[in-house]
Amino acid sequence: MANNSNLQLTVEGKDRPTxxxxxxxxxxxxxxxxxxxxxILPFWIMFVNATRSTPEINSSFIAMIPSTHLFDNIKILNAKNFKPLIGFFNSLLIASCATGLAVYFSSLTAYAQVVYEWKFKNVFFSFIMAVMMLPAQVTMVGFLQMCYNLHLTDKLLMLILPAIASPSMVFFMRQYLQPSLPIEIVHSARIDGAREFYIFNKIVLPIMKPAIATQAIFSFVGSWNNLFTPMVLLSSPKKYTMPMMVSLLRGDIFKTEYGSIYAGLTLTILPLIIVYLVLSRYIVAGVALGSVKG
Amino acid sequence: MKKKTYDYARYGYIFSIPFAIAWLFFQFYPIIYTFIIGFTDLKGAGNTELHFLSNPFGNFIWVFKNATFRGAFVNTLVIWSLNFIPQILLALLITAWFTDRRSTIKAQGVYKVLFYLPNIITQATVAMLFACLFQYPRGVVNDLLVKMGIFSKSIEMLRYKNVARGIVIFIQTWMWYGYTSIILISGVLGISPELFEAAEVDGANAWQTFFKITLPSIKTILLFTLVTSLIGGLNMFDIPKIFQNGMPDNATMTTSLFIYNQAFAGSYQYAKASATSMVMFVVIVSLSAILFYLLRDKDEIELRRQIRLQEKEYKKRNKGL
Structure with missing residues (x-):
């Protein structure tokens, strides 16, 4: 980086700006x-209209300055059985548990790839790469039928447990671990009598913190935003996730309550906006990182 | 050479077991199950008994003959390509601007954060938001266009197939060009600076540098972006579903939405949906194979080839002796 900017300076100095x-x-x-x-504009319009009363919006749909009716609009939502808090907690529960499982077991699987020599290692890794892009959509009928057989439909658990097998995250973790884990650390820990699980949990995981943080953010956001699987699997309104709440805003009961529709939309993405405002630099850096080996 | 070894290899297996079990259970089994259901007449919620069709490929024939599916497949490809072309061009332009060594663009970090923002927001919300913006008889866009005098009165724009499709395409482009830009920029930053220096010494201008050095160097990343975007595009669901639910007149119907409507939106045609899923499965697996080929570790393959060659050489020499 430092080299680059130096070069740019000399180059700029050479030929004057025309x-x-x-x-x-x-x-x-x-x-x-x-x-x-x-x-930003669509989200700003959404936010501004969320704070305006229906008469205000009716006089003009376009406004750039927020008004004062946000809580009135939220009250209307509540009266019409739109419960954003339920969606929020369900999504939070699913996303955090799934993320926790995904990062832990992906790191573990990647560690097995990097540190140990075993017969089917390369076959296993090729396999992981091969199934990396398989989408949930094309296996959903079978997945739902399996859940029926096990009486596990309408259970949040079935949205959490599949995260244990996250092939693309294993791929990323392996790419990260391969150059950055000094194998001597593992050897010396063994000499000190540490068990393999202990070495992974206490020594390797802390080394992987930067990769885990990046992957955790993307896994969390991906899980939070997922619409297809929860929509197929969950039926009782108590279990609805945040993206599912969005479809509740459609339909006749909100036909004229413009302000409250916008308020509802705002509530579904407020947590994400806050997370993004706080972590945007890391997130953008994480996107860039994901491509380095591409 | 007797050595007291501790067998570490088994930990390789032990640590891989959770992944393997979870994958077999949550992904492999559903694939096989879906595949089998594709040959049966299964329908109706809660039914699990399977009756195989007398013509085993009946559902598959139905899929290929189904006009809605064929329309949805074409739609998916059209929506994907019309979003990918402007997206990659815009991303390349931004990449060229942001990595130009002769003039530095300030506040790149802020721009990247802004460009990437739409990508992280729930797609369902984005789709619903755009549906609201284009609402009829009164909505933000209608109001704006009437006020500007472009429309004499508000128009139900979403009833027009190409408008609805165009908005879906716009949303996709708007959501993804930032992501693609960041990926491409980081790819360009990974190119050895010496290449650019050499080009500068040789007197190449910005355009020449970009087309002769930058583009060829990020070829793999471009292909990676293409394939992942295509696979993602073939699974497009959230936006068409929430935006207009495939309407008007199936103009925004995608294959994923078609599968969903067959299986889960009231008609419970599980067998037909399964057959459709398997058709898409084959398409996506073929594309994954391309990706797999692109991502393989070239250095390692080369290394293994060298080792094999040397072993052969060694054996030959031993034989000769």
Whole structure:
């Protein structure tokens, strides 16, 4: 990085900025700023309308300044059986448990790939890569029927446990662990008499913290945003997840309550917006990291 | 050479067991089950008894003959490609701008954070939000267009097939170009700076550098993006489902939504949905195979090849002696 910026300085010093280059720069900033605004604008309109009363919205749908009726709109939602807190806690429970299982067992599987020599190691890894992209959609009928047979439909557990096998995360963890785990640490821990599980839990996991943090964020967001599986599997409104709550906003009871629809939408993504505001730098860095080996 | 060894290999197996069991149970078994159901006449919620069809491929023939499925398949491909082309072009443009060594763009971090924002927000909410924005008779977009004098009165835009499809395409592009940009930028930053220096010394201009050095160097990443995006595109569900539920006139119907509607939206045609799933399964597995081929560890394969060659050489020499 430091090298790069030095070079840029010398290059810039060599040829002075021409008019053409200045115009080009202006165009770049204008386009990028436009795209940036485009990213926020729909959400800003959503938020502003969430704070406006229905008469206010009826007088004009377009406003850029929030009003004061957010809580009135939320009250209307509550009166119509839209319970965002239930969705929030269900989604939180599913996403955090699934993420915990996914990062732990993916790290464990990756560790087995990196540290031990066993006969089917390479076959197993090839297999993991082969099934990495298999989507849930195409196996859903079989999955649902299996749940019927086991009387496990409408159970949050069936949305959590499958996270133990997260092939793409194993792939990422292995790519991370391969160059960054000094094998000597494992050897010396063994000499000190540490058991293999202890070495993994107490020595290797802490080394993997950066990778775990990145993967945890994406796993959490992915699980939180998942719509297909919960929609197929869950039937009782008490178990609804946050994305499922969104579809409740459709339908006639909200036809004219514009403000409360926007309020409902705002509530479904508020946690994500907060998380993103706090962690955006790490998240963007994590996206970039995911491609390094691509 | 007797050595007191402790067999560590077994831990390789032990540590892989949880993954293997969970995969077999939650993914492999459902695949096989779905496959088998595809040959039966299973329908109705809660039924688990399987009766095989007299013509085992009946459901598959039904799938290929079904106009809605064929329409959905074409739709999925059209929506995907019309979102991917502008997405990759925009991402390449941003990449060229952000990695240009002659002029630095400031606040790149902020821009990246903004560009990526739509990607992290729940797709269901985004779809519903856009449906609300385009609402009829009164909605944000309608109000705006009437006020600007473009429309004389508000129009039910979502009734037009191409408008609905266009909005889905726009949402997809808007959600994904930031992600693609970040991936491509990080790919370009990984290119050895010496290559660029050499180009500069040779007097290459920005365009030449971009097309002759940058693009070829990120070829793998571009292919990776293409294949993952295509697989993701073939599974497109949340946005068409929540936005207009495949309407109007199946213009936003995708294959995933078709499967969902067959199996889970009231008609419970499990067997037909399974057959459709398996058709999509084959398509996606073929695409995964391409990805697998792209991602294989080239260095390791080369190393193993070298080792094998050397072993052969060694054996030959031993024979000769």
């Amino acid at each position: 008019v053409g280059r200045i115009i080009q720069k202006i165009i770049i900033y204008v386009v990028c700023t436009f795209l940036g605004i485009l990213s």
